[in-house]
Amino acid sequence: MPLYERIKEHVASRIKSGEWAPGTRLPSEHELVATLGVSRMTVHRAFRELGAEGLVARVQGRGTFAASPRPQSSLIEIRDIADEIAARGHSHSVRLIRLEPVRADQALADAFDTRVGGRLFHSVMVHAEDGVPIQYEERMVTPFFAPQYLEQDFATVSTTKYLQGIANPTQIMHEVFAICPRAEICRELEIGPNEACLQLVRRTWVNGVPATKTWFTYPGSRYSLAGRYDLARS
Amino acid sequence: MPLYERIKEHVASRIKSGEWAPGTRLPSEHELVATLGVSRMTVHRAFRELGAEGLVARVQGRGTFAASPRPQSSLIEIRDIADEIAARGHSHSVRLIRLEPVRADQALADAFDTRVGGRLFHSVMVHAEDGVPIQYEERMVTPFFAPQYLEQDFATVSTTKYLQGIANPTQIMHEVFAICPRAEICRELEIGPNEACLQLVRRTWVNGVPATKTWFTYPGSRYSLAGRYDLARS
DNA sequence: CAGTGGTCTAGACCACCCA
DNA sequence: GGGTGGTCTAGACCACTGG
Incomplete structure (x- = not known):
């Protein structure tokens, strides 16, 4: 499993378990670089994808925050x-x-x-x-x-x-x-x-x-x- | 506008206009690095996101291909x-x-x-x-x-x-x-x-x-x- | 001002595919 | 073996935020 996927899992599991409640400020990219011993690009990709999935919210200049868990929802397609x-x-x-x-x-x-x-x-x-x-x-x-x-x-x-x-x-x-x-x-x-x-x-x-x-x-x-x-x- | 976004536009417009028909093999990442004069990571990110959006299909070892245009469809949410x-x-x-x-x-x-x-x-x-x-x-x-x-x-x-x-x-x-x-x-x-x-x-x-x-x-x-x-x- | 995330570079190694 | 994409690194500059 790629490194950035493992980082995503690492963060996602902590959010889903409630250890990082919604609104909690997550470790910054630089902190994770130091604690996990990986490159910043790798941490960044993990965080960016978690942001796209709605699990975290990222705010430039402030930090990365655990998002409120999205209510599980499914989708139906409408086509022409x-x-x-x-x-x-x-x-x-x-x-x-x-x-x-x-x-x-x-x-x-x-x-x-x-x-x-x-x-x-x-x-x-x-x-x-x-x-x-x-x-x-x-x-x-x-x-x-x-x-x-x-x-x-x-x-x-x-x-x-x-x-x-x-x-x-x-x-x-x-x-x-x-x-x-x-x-x-x-x-x-x-x-x-x-x-x-x-x-x-x-x-x-x-x-x-x-x-x-x-x-x-x-x-x-x-x-x-x-x-x-x-x-x-x- | 970020570089990778401009590359995405550049590629997406060629696909939507039909210049690159579905199935066409697109320039490789290395080729774009050379012709556009940007870093490979940047091209890669553009291609990766286009892949996630379904506009191109990427196959390791073979190349990147224009995908069939997704029929425009909208979505409806179903919740508990x-x-x-x-x-x-x-x-x-x-x-x-x-x-x-x-x-x-x-x-x-x-x-x-x-x-x-x-x-x-x-x-x-x-x-x-x-x-x-x-x-x-x-x-x-x-x-x-x-x-x-x-x-x-x-x-x-x-x-x-x-x-x-x-x-x-x-x-x-x-x-x-x-x-x-x-x-x-x-x-x-x-x-x-x-x-x-x-x-x-x-x-x-x-x-x-x-x-x-x-x-x-x-x-x-x-x-x-x-x-x-x-x-x-x- | 220091810290954050957003972007970008120029390399690198790898797994995979095809000829 | 040569080319492809997938990943990763160690830097860098920037815009934005807060105190």
Whole structure:
């Protein structure tokens, strides 16, 4: 086992055991160089990686501190629907239902940090996998972010990819619900009126300015959010 | 901007632009040392971090290769229900409904890589936030992993925490569905018979051996999967 | 001001892969 | 054997922090 890994273990075990409680100041890099008899680059790498893993917090000029243990959490991956379908080797198609400018109501004005009546772009489309509807996508986009949004041909370039091409968001927020969708959505997805659906709400910001808000609706019977493995960690 | 960051950008932009297509062999560390006039440690750090980010693949003895661009994906966090409720400052309570040994049917035998009729532990409980049912948890555990499972007091230590205490899984798989749960679950969650629910299925392995499979059911009207921010990345 | 972490250098040895 | 990445050393300068 490499030296820096052993140093990481050495430090991590003391933090997990509680010997170094959250907030405790850890030995400085120079101290560890002296006590462990290794090079500073090696100690530094161990500490840097522990910092990236969230086990310690490093502050230039002050020192390295034991972090509060992160609540153990796992992750679920969310991918672009077109990519996902392509990865399964199936064919992806889109049907555009609406593409129009709208005026913000109170809820939208709040979401986009603008005034009631402000101009926004609105698109609705249905994505299908081998002809079977699998996602209803309703999206609001601010003109400041994508002024040409209404002139795009979303049959050739997916909305997600088009918006990514403009700029990568600096913040993304997701929320997943289970809902029974309203009649129009059931009709477009070709499902019964009481079928449970997954609803994924995604909001994006660019440098703190709201850019998009999207409601994805998936038929519960035809879709599940991509699970994913987490390899051994810590 | 630090040198190694500039080297990362330099390499990353060439990969993203397609100039270095997936599978292309990149300049070796020594070559970059010569062409860029920097130290090998600096090039190495840049390459190592790009490797961790999945943009390049490094193979000892062969070289560094441009990786297939990861499909852009975002992540959703899944936390232990007790932690989540505690983080909101609310009170968490559990009601144990079943805790028993069972025999594996075909589906369970497949899931746990054992034979039909093999012994498994089965638990069912309902978690409540401030007295309101919020999660129905049905769990299967293999005796090899947790032989004392049936003797635990899950009112004091949550199942998740107890199982984590035995060993951290080396693999986790999650899947999220929208369902209309069966009558018993609706009754325990105190919801109507047609209410949409989120179902999260979690399977864990320790060193490749199946350890647990759990079905979490959340009322769609009272719960949404924790969204989360992704800070600016690349 | 002394101490901290952030970065960088110019060497070195090693395990690994391929021809 | 020659080239690759993985690791490690013993220095160095810097920006930042606190007293």
